[in-house]
Amino acid sequence: MSTGTPASAEVLSKYEAVIGLEVHVQLLTKTKIFCSCSTRFGDPPNSNTCPVCLGLPGALPVLNREAVTMAMKAALALDCAVNPRSRFARKNYFYPDLPKGYQISQYDEPLAEFGRIEIEVDGARKRIGVTRVHLEEDAGKMLHEGFADSDSRSYVDLNRSGVPLIEIVSEPDLRSPEEAYDYLTRLKTLMLYLEVSDCNMEEGSLRVDANVSVRPAGASMFGTKTEVKNLNSFRFLQKALAYEIERQVEVLEGGGTISQETRLWDSREQKTHGMRSKEFAHDYRYFPEPDLRPLAISEEWKEEVRRSLPELPQARRERFVREYALPEHDATQLTATRELANYFEEVAKATGEPKLAANWILSELTFLLNEANRDISQSPVSAPNLAGLLVLIQKGSISGKMGKEILAAMFASAKTANEVMAEKGLEQINDTERIIAVVREIMAANPKQVEQYRGGKTATLGWFVGQVMKATRGQANPPLVQEILKKELS
Amino acid sequence: MALEEKDVRYVAALAHLELGADEVKTFLPQLDSILEYIQKLNELDTTQVEPMAQVTYPSRENPALRSDQPRRTFGQDESLANAPEGAAGCFKVPQVIERE
Numbered sequence: 001m002s003t004g005t006p007a008s009a010e011v012l013s014k015y016e017a018v019i020g021l022e023v024h025v026q027l028l029t030k031t032k033i034f035c036s037c038s039t040r041f042g043d044p045p046n047s048n049t050c051p052v053c054l055g056l057p058g059a060l061p062v063l064n065r066e067a068v069t070m071a072m073k074a075a076l077a078l079d080c081a082v083n084p085r086s087r088f089a090r091k092n093y094f095y096p097d098l099p100k101g102y103q104i105s106q107y108d109e110p111l112a113e114f115g116r117i118e119i120e121v122d123g124a125r126k127r128i129g130v131t132r133v134h135l136e137e138d139a140g141k142m143l144h145e146g147f148a149d150s151d152s153r154s155y156v157d158l159n160r161s162g163v164p165l166i167e168i169v170s171e172p173d174l175r176s177p178e179e180a181y182d183y184l185t186r187l188k189t190l191m192l193y194l195e196v197s198d199c200n201m202e203e204g205s206l207r208v209d210a211n212v213s214v215r216p217a218g219a220s221m222f223g224t225k226t227e228v229k230n231l232n233s234f235r236f237l238q239k240a241l242a243y244e245i246e247r248q249v250e251v252l253e254g255g256g257t258i259s260q261e262t263r264l265w266d267s268r269e270q271k272t273h274g275m276r277s278k279e280f281a282h283d284y285r286y287f288p289e290p291d292l293r294p295l296a297i298s299e300e301w302k303e304e305v306r307r308s309l310p311e312l313p314q315a316r317r318e319r320f321v322r323e324y325a326l327p328e329h330d331a332t333q334l335t336a337t338r339e340l341a342n343y344f345e346e347v348a349k350a351t352g353e354p355k356l357a358a359n360w361i362l363s364e365l366t367f368l369l370n371e372a373n374r375d376i377s378q379s380p381v382s383a384p385n386l387a388g389l390l391v392l393i394q395k396g397s398i399s400g401k402m403g404k405e406i407l408a409a410m411f412a413s414a415k416t417a418n419e420v421m422a423e424k425g426l427e428q429i430n431d432t433e434r435i436i437a438v439v440r441e442i443m444a445a446n447p448k449q450v451e452q453y454r455g456g457k458t459a460t461l462g463w464f465v466g467q468v469m470k471a472t473r474g475q476a477n478p479p480l481v482q483e484i485l486k487k488e489l490s
Numbered sequence: 491m492a493l494e495e496k497d498v499r500y501v502a503a504l505a506h507l508e509l510g511a512d513e514v515k516t517f518l519p520q521l522d523s524i525l526e527y528i529q530k531l532n533e534l535d536t537t538q539v540e541p542m543a544q545v546t547y548p549s550r551e552n553p554a555l556r557s558d559q560p561r562r563t564f565g566q567d568e569s570l571a572n573a574p575e576g577a578a579g580c581f582k583v584p585q586v587i588e589r590e
Contacts, residue, residue, distance in 0.1 A: 029558050030558050030559070030560050031556075031558050031559065031560050031561075035563070036556070036559065036560055036561035036563065037560070037561075037563055038560040044566055044579050045566065045578070045579040045580045046564075046566050046569040046570060046579055046580065046581070047564075047565055047566050047569070047579070048563075049563065049564045049569045050563030050564050051563075051564075054564070054569060062554060062555075062556045063552070063554070063555050063556060064555070064556050064557075064558055065552075065555035065556060065557060065558065066557070066558035067558075068555070087543065092504075094506055095586070096581070096583040096586060142586070143580065144585070144586075147577070147578065149582075150585075151585070152584070152585050153575075153582045153583065153584065153585055154582070154583050154584070154585050154586050155577070155578065155580035155581070155582055155583075156580055156581040156582070156583060157579075157580050158569070158581070283504055285504070287543075288543035288544065290543075290544060292544075293544060293552065293554060294543075294544060295552060296551055296552050298551070
């Protein structure tokens with residue numbers, strides 16, 4: 001453990017962290033990877049099981065084609081080379097969540113290799129290598145707490161046994177917790193765009209382990225690494241990495257050495273703990289899975305999958321900047337999920353005002369969504385309805401301030417802007433007589449400005465329009481106001 | 491003899507087998523003779539032969555892939571039917587803390 005004296009920023013800066021991430025992503029197939037049991041989350045324990053995923057003797061696995069397709073989508077989107085032939089292997093170990101006594105995974109011949117993800121570090125692009133993407137089955141779930149006999153018994157639910165996973169392994173290219181966070185964010189966004197996973201960390205469909213080591217800044221040799229597990233949120237990832245880096249620096253500064261081990265992040269204590277000493281070293285005795293044929297990926301299949309890929313986040317972000325003249329920052333935020341990007345594009349197209357659309361979506365609408373703890377796909381204000389509101393604002397029919405009020409009401413009621421305005425008595429004034437009356441009143445109260453206008457300073461027209469709109473609480477029809485003003489002023 | 495008694499004990503531990511000292515002595519020559527036989531195979535020159543792990547290797551197509559259609563199989567009761575101990579729809583096992 002640590003030597004007790006916390007490493008100062010100065011001491012920390014003498015070291016460089018080296019981080020690699022192993023990310024497990026649960027695929028969104030309807031059935032498990034090697035049997036036809038449902039993958040639905042939250043069903044009663046052990047109700048989605050069969051001889052294959054219970055590991056009963058004689059049962060044979062049959063590979064799910066869709067799992068391969070989804071894994072291939074992820075691999076291609078990560079710029080990996082998909083191997084024309086890959087192979088499944090048995091990873092042997094004993095644990096009650098693994099009824100067969102081995103996990104079917106891939107080992108020396110993975111589905112895909114040599115990919116990358118581009119992250120951003122201090123405004124510059126940095127390429128993080130993806131070593132490999134491979135397919136494997138998930139294990140069941142252990143319940144260690146919550147039962148009367150939990151002090152002596154563990155409970156096992158095998159619904160998750162056999163759910164398809166891909167493991168995405170990065171190169172040790174990450175140099176800080178922030179870089180790791182950015183990498184994981186982009187990886188998650190990519191998986192969401194591809195619709196191959198819901199990446200729900202609480203339900204365990206996105207899991208992260210990190211390999212961490214430190215070395216003197218500028219050194220080329222790697223230090224001894226530890227593997228940090230139990231990083232089940234983005235926040236934990238950053239905290240755990242920061243903690244582990246500091247811990248390793250403290251050990252080295254204190255003259256100690258890092259022992260290669262697996263450590264668990266304890267979010268309550270905000271510490272990593274070494275796991276209990278193992279009875280023996282890892283020895284998974286991998287060997288080729290004799291019950292499955294090697295997996296052959298034809299060029300045709302691969303190209304078919306490639307053609308099915310949607311526009312990916314980075315390409316879409318760049319297009320948003322180019323096509324809609326959005327600032328980089330807006331484009332990044334708007335492309336965080338496919339749903340949000342679609343929503344934006346619908347509003348931008350319907351209004352012809354992309355920047356206005358971006359502003360309202362990223363500020364007012366996001367605020368309302370956050371407050372209601374909803375995401376964009378659950379927005380009570382549909383894209384056409386938001387567009388309808390923005391058109392009114394853009395035409396000057398209503399002020400921005402009124403727009404905010406109306407949007408809040410639209411959010412609460414799921415009604416259109418016009419419906420809300422009618423209900424609140426905010427509908428537009430199209431009555432010529434009423435507007436003439438207001439115009440004459442304003443002219444009478446501002447003889448100097450009338451004089452200026454008549455003297456040729458026609459630019460003051462805008463000021464008059466503003467005064468009329470103010471007097472009618474933004475309800476007067478602006479083009480009509482202009483028309484009447486011109487007539488009355490001349 | 492290439493194998494030593496500690497190798498036998500290691501393999502047994504991986505398989506969660508508890509062997510007595512006598513048994514270690516019994517199995518040592520048996521395991522060793524298997525390895526010796528495999529060593530004999532190594533005398534063949536296989537440098538020009540593609541490694542083969544399955545008899546169907548190599549293959550260009552995957553005739554046996556399954557479509558992603560759920561089918562109802564076991565329910566809770568059936569799943570647990572052979573379990574020595576179960577409760578709350580779960581298998582029960584002696585308490586275990588963590589893997590590895």
